[in-house]
Amino acid sequence: MTVTSLTVDGYRNSLESLREPLLAQSLYDEGAVIMADVLLVLHGAEHRARRLLELKVFRRDFFRYYEHELFPATLSQTMQPFVEAGQADLIDLGYRVTMNLTADFAGIDRPLRSAQETEQLLALVMSFSEGATLVHSTRDKEQVRQEVRAALKAFERSFYQPSLTRRRALLERWRQGELPEADLPRDVLTVLAQNEDRIELPADIMMREIAFYLQAGSHSTANATAHAFHDLFTWGRAHPQDAARMASDPLFQQRCVHESLRLHPASPVAWRKPTCPMQLPTGQPAGVTDRVIVDLASANRDRAVFGADAEVFNPHRVLPEGVPPWGLTFGVGVHTCLGRDLDGGVLPREDCDPASHQYGIVPLFVRALFEHGARPDPARPAKPANHTERPNWGSYPILFGASE
Template sequence: MAMAEFLGRQLYEEGKSGPVDLIPLLRLMLIPIMSGFVGIDDMDNAQRSARLRQLIEHFNAGSSLLQYATTDRDALVRAALDAIDTYTTEFFESSRQRRARLVERVRAGELSESDLPRDVLTRQLLDTNALWDEPTAIRDSMILLTGGLHTTAVATAQVLDAYYGWRERSENDVDDIELMHAVVNETLRVFPIVEFVPRCAKEDTILNSGKEIAAGTHLVVNIFLANRDPAAFGADADTYRPGRYRELTTSVQHYGLAFGAGPHLCIGKPLVALGRADAQEMSVPRIIVKVVSWLLRAGIHPAPQQEPDQEQTYRRMLASYPVQVPQGAPAGASAIPRSD
């Protein structure tokens, strides 16, 4: 289902009045996209999509968000484990078994590999050199679904919120694709979804600064502070200013460390944002740019009398984002630019 069709039906055709929470709406919109990427079947059913979204939220709260939790962690872990069991029986097993049968037909010469679905589960089954046992495949598919739904939806809402708080915005901004990419990157830099990353040193290491780190030392990469480093982003690095990308050196990613770096760089980064203003790729709007541009053209704006809720965690992160929907879809809001 096209994103524009989904948003248009949810926001206009159903005649909603009053504020609408944008974050769960975006997650529902993203479920068919991410399910297709992972390889989970039959996600056109609204009830099935809502069920999967609920399971992913439990998994997220009891796994990747657990380090930020301010509530009973044992309860969150139990709910996450229950969610994994339900996901496995209701969604994962049938999808993987269908692909396993198709892969066997390819190996028997009954099908061509080009006839197979193009998704993660199929690639895992085709890869005979990797140890993709079922528990690993289940875990990895849940992580991919969580990243695609949770972080992308929250990041989109935060981009919209940051943009509306930017005093220098103008009504013509949405027509400037380079600036819209800059708006996304600057939001991810100043308000990163992941604020810190815990690590453990596997061997004795000496940092470039000369500081010695002993093997077994637990460390925290503070992405929030790194993204506001004046040496990389200028003296006003704490300030939200999308136009700063014109001043940055070519060695600096405009979103900072919002997606991590090195071999652990977020796998979904190419779908979400550009690191720099690349003329060859600028004509291909990423998901957040597409959706935010559509919302701006449609006149969707923060609800004036209803404040967003924050997560009940240590992170500075939105849990809800109420928006006001104008009456009737305005001209120019009917389509999101396609990337194909």
């Protein structure tokens, strides 16, 4: 069967394509080893039912609580040894911070809290990420699949089953009236184990769903953090007044991170397949064997929407009414990222109080890096990732502390 690829670009056409109910997800077909039947690849009623169930975890009040109460401690504990050593690789540090974040949301316990346990989970999550983005991998794909299968087995034994067993026991105590509902863990695994909506979810799919959450959140957040650090550092060096403002005005700093998110969508493209013969928003006809490629990276640089300098970082750009500063980076429509407000925070309203505003994990993480004097290590320049066609950083060595 020959597959014809039809590319949709331009902001408006891309937006409408992502909102089109006749187009189903297809980017992860190749990564089925980890992505088969997880939320992101479901369509129609099945997707709606699973999303509604899991949405219980992704509420703004919980994000606010997480950002203000839990994240600062996780962040400083994870950063401390690197700050003391005076250096880190931002990609590695990013994964360590964000892996804890997504493990909390997914519902994976790390009872030992030891360095070895973190390393073990991190290696598994890296393997899941590689499996999920297999379509863009430049490695031998069968080899990657084998590694992912082995990683899933290790994950089941060391992390997933113990986390599930603990939650089942807590749910039993709750059913018996021995534990108030408020004391149950607030995470996806608990919601799935409780499954009040009675959605059919075989054991292997449930485990892949949790593995998907672990990698979806950590991979994209770690990459977004490295891009944002690079963009804010580069802009700040060329514009000292803005560097000073980023340090004193967290709302402006958040705006700068949103500008970086626009320039670097986690996946440069979204893929969709028509569920029946149809017409794309571009006017092109599309059939069920066609692949529709929504070019998010170019949509986010559409000059008609973002201005003549859309290609470059400019946190002072004026946006048209209704266009979010991050463009399509978190997707739109039924698959809109569930972690959007957690990672990017909320857009400040005019009457917003900077002390209680929800800034998002990526702006907070980048702010903490700058507060510790982080800067690129001149002796070890950052390198692009070479295991994927995605334009990410492979390593980004940084130094901490006052520069000499």
